[in-house]
Amino acid sequence: MPSRALGRSDVRVTALGFGGAAVAGLYQDVGEEEAAAAVDAAWAAGVRYFDTAPHYGLGLSERRLGEALRDRPRDGFTLSTKVGRVLVPHDGGGDDLAHGFAVPATHRRRWDFSADGVRRSLEDSLTRLGLDRVDLVLLHDPDDHEEQVFREAYPALEDLRSQGVVRAIGAGMNQTRMLTRFLDDTDVDAVLCAGRYTLLEQGALDTLLPAAEAAGKSVVVGGVFNSGLLADPSPGATYDYAAAPAGLLRRAVRMREVTESWGVPLRAAALRFPFGHPAVASVLVGARSAAQVRDATEQFHRPLPDAVWEGLRTRSLLSGEVPVPAGSES
Numbered sequence: 355m356p357s358r359a360l361g362r363s364d365v366r367v368t369a370l371g372f373g374g375a376a377v378a379g380l381y382q383d384v385g386e387e388e389a390a391a392a393v394d395a396a397w398a399a400g401v402r403y404f405d406t407a408p409h410y411g412l413g414l415s416e417r418r419l420g421e422a423l424r425d426r427p428r429d430g431f432t433l434s435t436k437v438g439r440v441l442v443p444h445d446g447g448g449d450d451l452a453h454g455f456a457v458p459a460t461h462r463r464r465w466d467f468s469a470d471g472v473r474r475s476l477e478d479s480l481t482r483l484g485l486d487r488v489d490l491v492l493l494h495d496p497d498d499h500e501e502q503v504f505r506e507a508y509p510a511l512e513d514l515r516s517q518g519v520v521r522a523i524g525a526g527m528n529q530t531r532m533l534t535r536f537l538d539d540t541d542v543d544a545v546l547c548a549g550r551y552t553l554l555e556q557g558a559l560d561t562l563l564p565a566a567e568a569a570g571k572s573v574v575v576g577g578v579f580n581s582g583l584l585a586d587p588s589p590g591a592t593y594d595y596a597a598a599p600a601g602l603l604r605r606a607v608r609m610r611e612v613t614e615s616w617g618v619p620l621r622a623a624a625l626r627f628p629f630g631h632p633a634v635a636s637v638l639v640g641a642r643s644a645a646q647v648r649d650a651t652e653q654f655h656r657p658l659p660d661a662v663w664e665g666l667r668t669r670s671l672l673s674g675e676v677p678v679p680a681g682s683e684s
Contacts, residue, residue: 355368355369355370355399355400355401355402356368356369357369357402357403358572358635358636359572359635360490360522360524360543360544360571360572360574360635361522361543361544361569361570361571361572362543362570362571363521363543363544364521365432365489365490365521365543366402366432367403367432367572367574367635368400368401368402368403368432368636369629369635369636369637369654370399370401370403370636370637370639370651370654371401371403371404371405371574371636371637371638371639372392372393372396372403372404372405372638372639372640372641372647373405373576373638373639373640373641374404374405374406374407374410374415374416374418374419374640375407375410375411375415375640376392376640376641376642376646377389377392377393377415377418377419377641377642378410378411378414378415378418378455378457379411379414379455379456379457380410380411380454380455380456380640380642381454381455381456382456382642383456383457384456384642384643386418388642388643388644389418389422389642390418390421390422391644392641392642392643392644392646392647393418393419393422393423394422394644395641395644395647395648396641396647397426399647399648400651401647401651402430402431403431403432403433403434403636403638404419404423404431404432404433404434405433405434405435405546405574405576405638406419406433406434406435406436406483407435407436407439407492407494408435408436408437408439408440408441408463408475408478408479408482409436409439409453409463409494409495410455411450411455411457412441412450412455412457412459412460412461412463413441413478413482414455414457416435416479416482416483417482417483419433419483420482420483420484420485421484423485424484424485428486428487432489432490433483433485433488433489433490434488434490434491434492434546435476435479435483435488435490435491435492436491436492436493436494436526437467437471437472437475437476437479437491437492437493437494437507437511438465438466438467438471438472438475438493438494438495438496438499438503438507439464439465439466439475439494439495440463440464440465440466440471440475440478441461441462441463441464441478442461442462442463442464443460443461444459444460444461446459447459454595465498465499467493467496467499467502467503467506467507468502468506468507469506469507469509469510471507472506472507472510472511472514473510473514476488476491476514476519476520487519487520488520489520489521489522490520490521490522490523490524490543490544491511491514491520491522491523491524492523492524492525492526492545492546493507493508493511493524493525493526494525495526495527496525496527496532497527497529497532500532503525504535504539504540508536508540508542511523512540512541522543522544523543524536524542524543524544524545524546525542525545525546526546526547526548526574526576527545527546527547527548528547528548528549528550528577528594529550530547530550530557530558530560530561530562531561533545533547533562534561534562534565537562537565537566537569537571538565538569542571543571543572544571544572544573544574544635545562545566545571545572545573545574546573546574546575546576546638547562547573547574547575547576548575548576548577549576549577549580549581549594550562550577551563551573551575551578551628551631551634552577552578552579552580552584552624552627552628553584553609553620553623553624553627553666553672554580554583554584554593554602554605554606554609555580556673556676558573559631559675559676563631563633563634566633567631567632567633571633572633572634572635572636573631573633573634573635574634574635574636574637574638575628575634575636575637575638576637576638578624578625578627578637578639579621579624579625580593580594581593581594581595582598583598583602583603583606584606584609584620584621584624585621585624586621587606587607587609587610587620589603591603591606605671606620608669608671609623609666609671612665612666612669612671613662613665613666615665616659616661616662616665618656618658618662619653619656621653622653622654622656622658623658623662623666625637625639625650625653625654626653626654626656626658626679627678627679629679630676630677630678630679630680631677658679663678663679
């Protein structure tokens with residue numbers, strides 16, 4: 355599995371990364387053994403970058419990833435987590451499905467982008483992980499807290515990096531405007547952009563990716579399947595965690611027709627597409643089972659004829675201005 359450094363840091367990530375939301379019961383319950391098997395399958399496939407967050411399953415993702423990775427050589431993998439949501443104990447019962455996770459509501463999330471909140475969040479994450487450090491810390495979804503994040507949270511992360519507590523810092527969001535500001539106005543090493551650089555939409559190509567390339571910083575891409583539509587474009591498919599609009603569904607179906615005419619599943623093209631831009635260091639894929647991990651790694655390594663990209667362009671499904679992976683046939 356190829357790897358790249360994040361920006362100018364010494365933190366390396368494998369091209370394919372393991373997104374830890376699914377093993378924390380995203381949308382449906384996932385058992386302990388199934389979650390552990392998914393992480394084991396990723397390791398066996400050469401994946402050495404694992405991403406998690408307190409938000410995922412109210413800390414369950416961090417606990418499960420920590421347990422699965424604890425006996426691996428600590429210098430042999432890269433781990434990222436996020437700050438911005440502090441978990442507060444809750445004894446009112448119920449579940450967390452309102453936030454997308456099929457887990458008991460043992461905690462409540464509280465937004466906290468203060469400097470103290472950043473430090474507390476990281477300390478709590480290390481406790482749940484049972485590890486002595488994480489490599490990359492990302493400010494998580496600070497959309498509604500912009501000024502406080504730049505005034506308090508980001509400087510706190512910079513201090514933690516300068517002290518050697520963490521090795522790389524950044525931000526993770528589902529939008530490009532603020533991520534571009536991080537790239538332009540701060541010294542982040544990388545940003546995580548979810549859902550905005552896919553076969554269906556390339557908004558990140560307007561400002562975010564050029565800014566990263568110009569600054570020598572890295573972009574990790576998440577949500578390459580747009581929450582399901584590009585994995586299986588069929589009636590009932592989801593796009594950005596809601597029912598896919600009819601027009602986008604038709605577009606995805608046409609894309610599948612093109613890729614399959616060359617013997618390539620649509621999900622393989624969707625997974626490989628972001629690597630056409632030099633600023634992209636890694637693509638995160640969420641998987642809840644070993645079978646899903648094996649499928650993702652198979653699609654990642656699948657040869658893609660250049661004719662796939664040309665076919666999408668010929669049918670006006672992909673702009674000629676959008677970069678695509680080179681040399682993907684071998």
